[in-house]
Amino acid sequence: MNGAIAKRDKTGRPVVAVTGIGVVTSLGVGKSDNWAKLTAGVSGIKRIARFPTEGLRTTIAGAAAEVYREHMSPAELSERMARMAGEEAIAQSGIGSRGRFPGPLCLAPPPLEVEWADRLKMADMAATNADPKYPDLVRVAREFAAIHGPFKYDIIGDSLAEHFGTVGSPISLNTACASGATAIQLGVEAIRRGECEAVLAVGADGSLTPESLVRFSLLSALSTQNDPPERASKPFSKNRDGFVLAEGAAALVLEDLDHARARGARILGIVEGCGEKSDSFHRTRSSPDGKPIIACMRNALADAGVEPDDIDYINAHGTSTPENDKMEHLGVAAVFGDRASGIPISSNKSMIGHCLTAAGAVEAAFTLLTLEHERIPPTINHAVPDPTIALDVVPNVARDAKVRRAISNSFGFGGQNVCLVMAREPA
Amino acid sequence: MTQRREVWITGVGLLTCLGEGLETTWDKLERGGPPAYDAKSFAPYIVHPLPPISFDRQIVKKSDQRQMEPWQRFGVYAAGLALADAGVAGKPDLLDRTDMIVAAGGGERDVEADTAILAGARRVANPSAFLNERLMSDLRPTLFLAQLPNLLAGNISIVHGVVGSSRTLLGEEAAGVDAVRVAHARIAAGQSELTLVGGAYNAARWDILLALEQDGLLLKDHFAPVWDRGPHGGIALANMAAFLVLESRDHAEMRGAKARARLATVRSERNRRQPGDIEATLRNEWEAIAPGVKREHAAVISGASGLEPATSAEQRALAQFGLPVRNTGTYIGHAIETQFEANLGIACAAIEHGKLFPPSGTGDTGDAPAELSQIVVTSVGNWRGEGLALIERID
Numbered sequence: 152m153n154g155a156i157a158k159r160d161k162t163g164r165p166v167v168a169v170t171g172i173g174v175v176t177s178l179g180v181g182k183s184d185n186w187a188k189l190t191a192g193v194s195g196i197k198r199i200a201r202f203p204t205e206g207l208r209t210t211i212a213g214a215a216a217e218v219y220r221e222h223m224s225p226a227e228l229s230e231r232m233a234r235m236a237g238e239e240a241i242a243q244s245g246i247g248s249r250g251r252f253p254g255p256l257c258l259a260p261p262p263l264e265v266e267w268a269d270r271l272k273m274a275d276m277a278a279t280n281a282d283p284k285y286p287d288l289v290r291v292a293r294e295f296a297a298i299h300g301p302f303k304y305d306i307i308g309d310s311l312a313e314h315f316g317t318v319g320s321p322i323s324l325n326t327a328c329a330s331g332a333t334a335i336q337l338g339v340e341a342i343r344r345g346e347c348e349a350v351l352a353v354g355a356d357g358s359l360t361p362e363s364l365v366r367f368s369l370l371s372a373l374s375t376q377n378d379p380p381e382r383a384s385k386p387f388s389k390n391r392d393g394f395v396l397a398e399g400a401a402a403l404v405l406e407d408l409d410h411a412r413a414r415g416a417r418i419l420g421i422v423e424g425c426g427e428k429s430d431s432f433h434r435t436r437s438s439p440d441g442k443p444i445i446a447c448m449r450n451a452l453a454d455a456g457v458e459p460d461d462i463d464y465i466n467a468h469g470t471s472t473p474e475n476d477k478m479e480h481l482g483v484a485a486v487f488g489d490r491a492s493g494i495p496i497s498s499n500k501s502m503i504g505h506c507l508t509a510a511g512a513v514e515a516a517f518t519l520l521t522l523e524h525e526r527i528p529p530t531i532n533h534a535v536p537d538p539t540i541a542l543d544v545v546p547n548v549a550r551d552a553k554v555r556r557a558i559s560n561s562f563g564f565g566g567q568n569v570c571l572v573m574a575r576e577p578a
Numbered sequence: 579m580t581q582r583r584e585v586w587i588t589g590v591g592l593l594t595c596l597g598e599g600l601e602t603t604w605d606k607l608e609r610g611g612p613p614a615y616d617a618k619s620f621a622p623y624i625v626h627p628l629p630p631i632s633f634d635r636q637i638v639k640k641s642d643q644r645q646m647e648p649w650q651r652f653g654v655y656a657a658g659l660a661l662a663d664a665g666v667a668g669k670p671d672l673l674d675r676t677d678m679i680v681a682a683g684g685g686e687r688d689v690e691a692d693t694a695i696l697a698g699a700r701r702v703a704n705p706s707a708f709l710n711e712r713l714m715s716d717l718r719p720t721l722f723l724a725q726l727p728n729l730l731a732g733n734i735s736i737v738h739g740v741v742g743s744s745r746t747l748l749g750e751e752a753a754g755v756d757a758v759r760v761a762h763a764r765i766a767a768g769q770s771e772l773t774l775v776g777g778a779y780n781a782a783r784w785d786i787l788l789a790l791e792q793d794g795l796l797l798k799d800h801f802a803p804v805w806d807r808g809p810h811g812g813i814a815l816a817n818m819a820a821f822l823v824l825e826s827r828d829h830a831e832m833r834g835a836k837a838r839a840r841l842a843t844v845r846s847e848r849n850r851r852q853p854g855d856i857e858a859t860l861r862n863e864w865e866a867i868a869p870g871v872k873r874e875h876a877a878v879i880s881g882a883s884g885l886e887p888a889t890s891a892e893q894r895a896l897a898q899f900g901l902p903v904r905n906t907g908t909y910i911g912h913a914i915e916t917q918f919e920a921n922l923g924i925a926c927a928a929i930e931h932g933k934l935f936p937p938s939g940t941g942d943t944g945d946a947p948a949e950l951s952q953i954v955v956t957s958v959g960n961w962r963g964e965g966l967a968l969i970e971r972i973d
Binding site for chain 2: 202203204205206207208260262263264265267270271273274282283284285286288289292293295296301302303304305308309312313319320321322323324325326327333337340341343344345346361362365366367368369370427428429430431432433434435443563564565566567
């Protein structure tokens, strides 16, 4: 480093900067379009047009309509969004050269499965007189794949690794609705270990299918207030009734601050800390005392070496389910004490819905844009406040504010809790 | 943060077709098997089933068992064995800061519900509406939780109280190798003291056979040792679960834990699978670890799957290492994400006993050295996932 003193954080670790951001959501492609709409309080939630919705309780979603092409599978759509977000982030960062990203990939993809469309095609191909059964499908599976392409659980990570020329074995991960944040966390840890100077962290989820909708519907997790679609997601409101399933992707170029400065890159923000705490209470519900959520946020603050008083903004997980928003309020109230009701906290999901495995990455990207612009996107659809939630949710209208440091929460089924601390570039 | 700390394996939990627990599997391996496979239930495909297991011993509540599908029960069971082996089970102060990395594939489907939908869909004028209606009425809410890849980890948190952190890696064999690599790197760098790492696989189901047969991966009709399945060789999938407790040396010594072995190195690499790529990647990984290998005391435990041409490529690469080789896949089958962790566990037993098990097939070469103290464990995935680990006796 030309004799310069290497920048280290309070515990002597490399500092992790963000030098590139890319975003795709139901609001559009690219961070400028997304940011303009997000701060204007525009909703990306619409009636589902991709497939017939008769018989379904929920008929709305935040589909990535600008990116979707007819007959795309969730794997293809997720990969396309991840590529767009990755290209935007790498172009902004200016790191590496085309097709040669100088570090590993950490990806949060949707879990892939054989799709119904394919299962039905294989049933046709099997051409049985009796009703087709699984063994009949398996019998024609090779023939089917020869026409339609093979099935690989890790196809998205591998093709992104090939496209971007990332280094080493690409990591694909899943921590349910915290996956995007975990991808960033794994990247931060790798840079802090000194394994690499940069990481491409991506979350992508394009899995709006009838079955994915039905699965969440059967757990009573989705809003059924379908009309009008853009009013359905109302985090922290008294009449909230579930989340809105959505698609999206985000990519961050994470980079050792010294490395970034040495090549003259613009520093978009710092990921100062990551916190995690698993919950052993229930498969889909948080521990009623909120202890894991509280510990998760405290772990993140401790990892960053900062105090609750140092936080100017909270990017909420804020799904709009009765359970999540109640528990997140409980956690925030415990961690921030008297200040809890005074810190702005807003939910991007009020506008873009819940991007599932991409959500943590998308919301980290928006948190970084919040820091950059010192403008807080609102929680829209906040018409009926929940009297039990005493938080400043930045209702309905964006707000300019001094935002030097923020946290972004991500909580998922299976007791997954991740919190990221992000800040503006240090002097 | 470039400090490098020693990483010890202080616990192993294993379920294979040969039995429950590392010692049972090892005893049967040492006696030369025989391979425990089932060629009838999923004919023409061959799978290695698990013997009957009394899940109550590790998953006390029936209500918890009912919330899981088989792969999760296997995994939660093996995780419990590993935690008990490490002396961590039932100790909330340790479990509270035990990290977890699970390697998982897709979850399980309700084959009966799917079959009914397939049958009905061909009789109706509007298959889309039919699909919506039947999914709404036929899917069990709890089944979704068995389909989420991270719910093996979630169930381990619930049943065993492992709540430090929880990450699930996806991506077939590569996920298995990277789970161990990341866990090792975190402990070596001081980011974790204690990590539970592993996976579980349920092969005995048509929905997983459907996914893998699309890629033409499966062994059909005739069983043979993995090295000798011929140019159309394939994978005999296995029911399996394997978990390891990895721990920093300092932490293990502080609490007086007995270590089974040291996990010295883990490497993983991606290649494009062009001809020669597997050999080149394994050679690179071998060259990286070779300076630490005492050749007169070392052997290879191979994770070759029986799939060709990958298995032949591995055999060629291993010939260059010049070490005795044993493959486990002939005996216990292949369980994708779980294989590497299982082989690390078996390598611990080999080091503890100072022995190898009998050869099976032409790729198993050489005799165990008089004093066996190091094992190189390999992974060559079905399409990605070339990895190596070096484990060694703690003297």
